[in-house]
Amino acid sequence: MNKTVLITGATSGIGKATAQILAKNNYNIIICGRRGDRLEELQKKLSSFANVHCLQFDIRNKESVFEKINSLPESFSKIDILINNAGNAHGLDPIQEGNIDDWEAMIDINIKGLLYVSKAIIPKMIAQKSGHIINIGSTAAKQVYPNGNVYCATKHAVDAINKSMKMDLNPYGIRVGAIHPGLVETEFSQVRFKGDNEKAANVYKGFTPLKAEDIADIIHFVISRPYHVNISDLVVMCTAQGSATIIQRD
């Protein structure tokens, strides 16, 4: 039977590319995000390959997260794989100039949202005695960089949650692992710089960054290993990136 995967943040970037590759590899897909038009468009595009269900919710709204996940149609209600991908950065400011609304958005989306979705799905995985959770961290989960303060803190939290979640779910035979990408050219920097596309494009200038498809391909590899194999912590950077702060540009 085809496995069912729930992907948060599937309207763009890594999540969307993952939905595309998994649909072509015969997974049933639940695609999540706030932008309903994009969810519908993606569903239309992928429905010739796979069964696709759209779940539109803001991950910050815990009532909505639980209501949507608990009312999935029967054919999508057994979730085999959860990809905790939704997340973003808001701003890149020194701590003394940081905007409190930006801080709260990152904490609410990257940490609390990931926890709400996990809390809604983990009991189902425990009951079915199987499951796989992939948490998307970042190189910012492993290192900090100037002005990265709160974004790095939220991703360090994802790293900690991932490691602890793996221990807690180990007795139930549930696989848990994180993938930590370096620079990937998606809408990430457009969101970080609040629609300043020039500033966003400059982040990736003069080198070849990762593409969303590179990470999607790795997610597919990780979830398609035999069930006794759990890839628990994977850092992936483009060749030009030496660390969170070292990049070789032309």
Ligand code: NDP
């Ligand atoms: P994108 O901005 O392209 O995609 C972010 C996704 O998250 C969108 O689908 C968006 O959907 C969803 N999302 C954001 N806020 C919310 C919310 N409040 N409720 C529900 N969904 C939300 O960025 P990426 O694909 O690059 O980012 C995906 C993940 O990868 C993030 O966790 C990011 O931190 C991480 N990452 C990215 C890197 C990069 O360089 N790009 C590197 C390392 C990690 P919508 O707006 O429709 O709600």
Ligand code: 8X3
């Ligand atoms: C996204 C990569 O370097 O912008 O997590 O933090 S970085």
